[in-house]
Structures are given as structure tokens and as C-alpha cells.
Amino acid sequence: MAVYTEVTDEALCAFLEAYPIGELVAFRGIAEGVENSNYQLKTTGGDFILTLYEKRVDPTELPWFLGLMRHLAAHGVECPQPVSGRDGEALRELAGRPAAICTFLPGVWPRRVRGEHAAPLGDALAGLHLAGQGYAATRANALGPLGWQPLLGLCRKDGDSVQPGLIAELDAALAGILAAWPAPGSLPEGHIHADLFPDNVFFLEDEAGKPRISGLIDFYFACTDLLAYDLAVCLNAWCFEPDYSFNVTRASAMIRAYSARRPLLPAERAALPVLCRGAALRFLLTRLFDWVNTPPGAMVTRKDPLEYMRKLRFFLSAETPEAIGG
Ligand SMILES: Nc1ncnc2c1ncn2[C@@H]1O[C@H](COP(=O)(O)OP(=O)(O)O)[C@@H](O)[C@H]1O
Numbered sequence: 190m191a192v193y194t195e196v197t198d199e200a201l202c203a204f205l206e207a208y209p210i211g212e213l214v215a216f217r218g219i220a221e222g223v224e225n226s227n228y229q230l231k232t233t234g235g236d237f238i239l240t241l242y243e244k245r246v247d248p249t250e251l252p253w254f255l256g257l258m259r260h261l262a263a264h265g266v267e268c269p270q271p272v273s274g275r276d277g278e279a280l281r282e283l284a285g286r287p288a289a290i291c292t293f294l295p296g297v298w299p300r301r302v303r304g305e306h307a308a309p310l311g312d313a314l315a316g317l318h319l320a321g322q323g324y325a326a327t328r329a330n331a332l333g334p335l336g337w338q339p340l341l342g343l344c345r346k347d348g349d350s351v352q353p354g355l356i357a358e359l360d361a362a363l364a365g366i367l368a369a370w371p372a373p374g375s376l377p378e379g380h381i382h383a384d385l386f387p388d389n390v391f392f393l394e395d396e397a398g399k400p401r402i403s404g405l406i407d408f409y410f411a412c413t414d415l416l417a418y419d420l421a422v423c424l425n426a427w428c429f430e431p432d433y434s435f436n437v438t439r440a441s442a443m444i445r446a447y448s449a450r451r452p453l454l455p456a457e458r459a460a461l462p463v464l465c466r467g468a469a470l471r472f473l474l475t476r477l478f479d480w481v482n483t484p485p486g487a488m489v490t491r492k493d494p495l496e497y498m499r500k501l502r503f504f505l506s507a508e509t510p511e512a513i514g515g
């Protein structure tokens with residue numbers, strides 16, 4: 190569930206007076222999502238998404254995220270655009286939370302990933318990286334390599350209750366990944382989405398039934414980091430079958446489409462195995478942290494950390510870029 194903060198009719202109507210988007214017709218909470226509370230709004234001015242930012246988003250960072258979305262939308266990326274109020278401000282407060290209204294995107298995210306999603310995704314990811322180039326402000330990746338050791342430390346006490354021996358296995362994997370991680374400045378950097386999972390990518394079908402991307406959402410992990418790391422996140426999130434076998438054909442199609450729009454440097458391609466290991470570890474650690482540190486009834490939706498242990502093991506065994514479709 191992801192409606193953590195309830196909003197009353199009265200509070201919402203009063204809130205909407207600040208915006209030039211007409212009057213409220215209907216609204217409903219959206220159950221999907223993990224981090225924030227989302228509502229779909231219908232007003233006499235159209236359809237919108239209202240997001241109330243919950244505790245895990247640092248409010249001082251919200252202007253950076255909203256600015257990035259605005260910049261990307263202005264440079265051709267289909268993504269939600271923050272709607273400004275009559276005073277020019279997109280960010281205000283509702284029900285005691287920072288809140289913003291964004292444009293509604295058509296389409297649905299794929300409940301089951303298919304091969305034909307891979308090329309549009311690779312192309313859209315490269316488009317996002319290119320469009321992000323002119324956004325000057327930067328945001329460090331709090332969930333990058335420097336954050337992994339402290340996060341693992343916070344899971345140390347209870348991690349083995351999820352799987353015996355897990356912490357020792359993660360200690361060894363982390364040491365290897367950090368030792369092989371690309372040196373600062375050695376690979377191209379820019380603004381990355383950093384969480385481009387299937388539930389953050391909307392598709393529509395064309396007349397022939399072929400999926401095309403109608404929008405990318407959820408930029409609240411976006412940051413400035415290695416561009417190829419974003420591709421590694423997608424290889425993790427999109428290229429495994431339900432039985433955890435890696436679909437190398439799908440991965441190749443994604444990497445090829447990415448490279449057709451933003452050619453990968455040989456050094457980026459060579460780094461893909463370690464970047465994929467790092468990306469698997471990153472999602473494993475945040476899921477493990479939530480798993481072992483979330484008291485019952487807390488407002489966090491927990492996801493299975495062991496899914497990413499299996500992916501990490503695969504990437505640890507894949508030594509060459511070719512083994513992962515590169
Ligand atoms: N701009 C948008 N247009 C249409 N639907 C949206 C939009 N933003 C969010 N949603 C809906 O809300 C759900 C949760 O959004 P998401 O940003 O992933 O939440 P969270 O940050 O809590 O993970 C999405 O799966 C989608 O159904």
C-alpha cells in the first residue's frame with residue numbers, strides 16, 4: 190500500500206485553490222508505489238498526480254528532483270511535469286507533508302516484461318542521459334558505493350536471520366566490488382534515474398501492437414553518477430526471467446538500443462559486469478535494510494532482498510561484458 194497520508198476533501202479543495210487547474214472533480218489514492226503517498230486527481234482542468242512526500246525523502250532535495258523533471262520534460266523526455274501554483278511555486282504543504290502536483294502520464298507499466306520492451310527501454314534511457322546534460326545542479330548518489338558499507342553495517346545484526354551466512358557473503362561481495370569499481374573520472378557521468386524498474390516505465394501499444402514508451406516516472410532516487418551504472422540497474426531489473434535465469438538476448442537488445450543513441454565507450458562496456466554487481470548489491474541492501482529494520486505496521490512496503498542475492502550471484506559469476514549481453 191502506498192497511501193500513507195490521508196487527505197480530506199476539504200483540505201484538498203483548499204490546496205487546489207493555489208493552482209490554476211480548475212476545480213476538483215474526483216480523486217483517489219493509488220495503492221502502488223513504495224516511498225510516497227500518491228493520489229490521482231481529476232479536475233475541470235484535466236488529470237494530475239498529487240504526491241505527498243513521506244519521511245524517507247529529504248525535503249531540501251525536492252527542488253532538485255522537480256527541477257530535473259522540468260528540465261527533462263523541456264528536452265523531450267516524457268516524464269511528469271511539476272505544476273506551478275499561481276505564485277509560481279510547485280512545492281507546498283498538504284496534510285503536514287511536502288506536496289506537489291504533476292502532470293498525469295498515459296500508459297501502463299508492464300506486469301510481465303517481454304523481449305520487445307528491451308530496445309525501447311535502452312533507447313529511452315540513453316535519451317534521458319542526453320537530455321539531462323544541460324541540468325547544471327548535481328546531486329550525489331547517497332546509495333552509491335560509499336553508502337553500501339554503512340548500509341550493510343545497519344543490517345549486520347539481523348541480516349543472517351533472512352538467510353544464514355548472508356552477511357559474510359555480502360562482506361566478501363562488497364570488498365570485491367569496491368576493489369574493482371571504476372576510478373573517479375574514468376567513465377562518463379551525468380544525471381541518472383537510478384531506479385528505472387518496470388513499475389517506473391509506462392508503455393502504450395501502437396496500431397501493430399508493438400509497445401512504445403509513453404513515460405518515465407519516479408525520479409526520487411535520481412542523482413549524478415556513472416551513466417553506465419543506470420544501464421546496469423536496468424539490466425538487473427528487466428533482464429531476469431521469473432526463474433532468475435538471465436535473458437542475455439533481452440540484455441543485448443537493451444544495450445544495443447542504448448548504444449545506438451548514446452554510444453557506450455569501450456571502458457563503459459568493459460565495466461558493465463562490476464556495475465551490474467554494484468547495482469544488484471544496492472537493491473539487495475536497501476531491501477535487506479527495510480526487511481530487518483522495519484517494525485510491524487511501519488509505513489514501508491518491504492520487497493524480497495533474496496531476489497537480489499540471486500541476481501548478485503549471477504553477476505559475480507559473469508566475468509565478461511559478453512556474458513551479460515554487452
Ligand atoms: N505522472 C504520473 N502519471 C500517471 N500515473 C502516475 C504518475 N506518477 C505516479 N503514478 C502512479 O502512481 C504509482 C506510484 O508512483 P511512484 O512514483 O512509483 O511511487 P513511489 O515513489 O511511492 O514508489 C505508479 O505506479 C502509477 O500508477
Ligand SMILES: N[C@@H](CCOP(=O)(O)O)C(=O)O
Binds near residue numbers: 388407472475
Ligand atoms: N525499485 C526498488 C524500490 C523502490 O520502489 P519504487 O516504487 O520507488 O520504484 C526495489 O525494487 O527495491
